[in-house]
Amino acid sequence: MKLYQMTAHQLHQLLLRKEVTSREITQSVLQRVEEVEGRIHAFITLTPEMALEQAAAADRRIQKGEAGPMTGIPVAIKDVICTQGVLTTCGSHILENFIPPYDATVTQKLKAAGAVFIGKTNMDEFAMGSSTENSFYGPTRNPWDLARIPGGSSGGSAAAVAADECIVSLGSDTGGSIRQPAACCGVVGMKPTYGRVSRYGLVAFASSLDQIGPFSKDVQDSALLLKVISGHEPRDSTSVDLPVPDYPQALVEDLRGMVLGVPRETFAQGVDPRVAGSVGEAIEVLKKLGAKTVDVSLPHGNYALAVYYLIAPCEASSNLARYDGVKYGFRARGTDDLLDMYQETRWQGFGAEVKRRIMLGTYALSAGYYDAYYLKASRVRTLIRKDFEEAFQRCDVLVLPTAPTPAFRIGEKMDDPLQMYLSDIFTIPCNLAGLPGLSLPCGFTAEGLPIGLQVLGNFFQEEKILRVAWAFEQNTDHHRRKPNL
Numbered sequence: 001m002k003l004y005q006m007t008a009h010q011l012h013q014l015l016l017r018k019e020v021t022s023r024e025i026t027q028s029v030l031q032r033v034e035e036v037e038g039r040i041h042a043f044i045t046l047t048p049e050m051a052l053e054q055a056a057a058a059d060r061r062i063q064k065g066e067a068g069p070m071t072g073i074p075v076a077i078k079d080v081i082c083t084q085g086v087l088t089t090c091g092s093h094i095l096e097n098f099i100p101p102y103d104a105t106v107t108q109k110l111k112a113a114g115a116v117f118i119g120k121t122n123m124d125e126f127a128m129g130s131s132t133e134n135s136f137y138g139p140t141r142n143p144w145d146l147a148r149i150p151g152g153s154s155g156g157s158a159a160a161v162a163a164d165e166c167i168v169s170l171g172s173d174t175g176g177s178i179r180q181p182a183a184c185c186g187v188v189g190m191k192p193t194y195g196r197v198s199r200y201g202l203v204a205f206a207s208s209l210d211q212i213g214p215f216s217k218d219v220q221d222s223a224l225l226l227k228v229i230s231g232h233e234p235r236d237s238t239s240v241d242l243p244v245p246d247y248p249q250a251l252v253e254d255l256r257g258m259v260l261g262v263p264r265e266t267f268a269q270g271v272d273p274r275v276a277g278s279v280g281e282a283i284e285v286l287k288k289l290g291a292k293t294v295d296v297s298l299p300h301g302n303y304a305l306a307v308y309y310l311i312a313p314c315e316a317s318s319n320l321a322r323y324d325g326v327k328y329g330f331r332a333r334g335t336d337d338l339l340d341m342y343q344e345t346r347w348q349g350f351g352a353e354v355k356r357r358i359m360l361g362t363y364a365l366s367a368g369y370y371d372a373y374y375l376k377a378s379r380v381r382t383l384i385r386k387d388f389e390e391a392f393q394r395c396d397v398l399v400l401p402t403a404p405t406p407a408f409r410i411g412e413k414m415d416d417p418l419q420m421y422l423s424d425i426f427t428i429p430c431n432l433a434g435l436p437g438l439s440l441p442c443g444f445t446a447e448g449l450p451i452g453l454q455v456l457g458n459f460f461q462e463e464k465i466l467r468v469a470w471a472f473e474q475n476t477d478h479h480r481r482k483p484n485l
């Protein structure tokens with residue numbers, strides 16, 4: 001096996017035993033990027049010099065015996081997360097020249113842990129989308145089939161892990177943007193409980209839904225990375241002051257006593273039969289490992305998409321008001337006066353989907369409509385959360401498909417926003433409730449497209465999710481399969 005193909009925990013062992021240096025690992029990954037990035041386009045910005053400097057620093061640290069699990073490990077970061085001195089575009093024209101003067105909390109934590117930064121990954125503009133086609137910088141391609149989308153909005157982060165262009169990566173998930181691309185690309189992706197990971201330095205899309213989380217080649221790496229990035233941060237008032245569990249410790253193979261809830265509505269909602277088949281088989285594997293299943297119901301799930309497409313655009317319309325060409329980012333040239341400058345900057349700077357969301361949100365929040373739309377949606381959101389609360393009285397985790405279909409073709413849904421929005425039908429309810437969720441590979445279609453199993457947990461019960469996912473992985477081989485590139 002090549003170094004770039006390995007997981008962080010495997011590389012960590014080699015580093016500790018001094019069988020390899022971080023410099024060698026980093027060079028191997030950079031070489032791989034050179035070979036495949038022209039076909040995948042997972043990155044908006046590559047930072048090879050920074051990576052080699054960080055690798056040298058990591059090697060010094062390892063020599064001194066001070067290495068943690070992420071020391072010397074090449075990571076990629078979604079371009080919506082601030083990195084001091086490194087371009088952070090959010091996939092948008094309007095931030096084409098934005099170099100943040102500070103690091104996000106997760107960036108700081110990774111630096112402190114001695115990680116090596118390979119670059120900033122491609123994404124749907126401002127994380128709005130499910131295919132990475134809404135990037136101003138062009139689409140990312142799915143490593144399993146270059147004619148298909150990698151999912152989105154964190155498509156670059158998912159594809160980079162799947163194509164071995166980094167060892168682990170970070171994404172953000174507002175309505176499925178970590179789990180859905182993880183499913184499309186055959187990797188593990190986890191959205192932590194809202195408040196588990198600080199959003200400080202994550203460029204806001206919908207602040208009450210956004211959460212940062214890991215992508216990795218296996219469950220153990222997600223547990224390791226989650227532990228590094230979690231924790232309270234006073235500069236994010238929504239980050240929660242709870243101790244961070246030792247997530248890797250939660251990985252035990254035995255599922256006896258675990259109760260899996262199977263939401264009966266999901267399988268009734270027009271799921272692709274190949275997805276339903278693989279997820280059904282996965283549930284059988286979990287049962288063999290000692291878990292029991294119960295039928296549960298999430299009766300308000302039908303409203304989740306409608307609720308999300310009011311709440312998320314409302315918050316986005318407010319969050320994106322700051323991009324006006326004055327303090328930072330792109331500014332339209334040759335305009336007549338201040339108002340004209342604002343209008344032209346925003347007209348030229350934002351893509352079609354972002355404009356659609358801003359218009360939807362502004363409309364829904366306008367005087368006279370607020371009660372009918374935003375307020376109503378907020379109330380239904382509470383009902384959706386209560387559905388989960390009731391379900392979790394009867395089970396430890398929920399198991400369901402991550403996405404209704406495998407990765408679709410590039411261009412297939414670009415003219416039909418509603419079809420695109422339906423890609424997130426199984427991931428959105430978890431964000432509305434604020435719960436943690438993970439997607440891991442559970443099968444492949446006959447043409448070799450990955451299928452994802454989603455495991456959802458109660459608030460701050462990431463450990464249970466990881467335990468179920470790890471046990472599944474230990475008894476199956478899907479995570480070992482690699483795309484032919």
Ligand code: GLN
Binds near residue numbers: 129153172
């Ligand atoms: N696809 C959903 C949207 O377009 C979710 C995106 C996300 O999670 N950032 O809003």
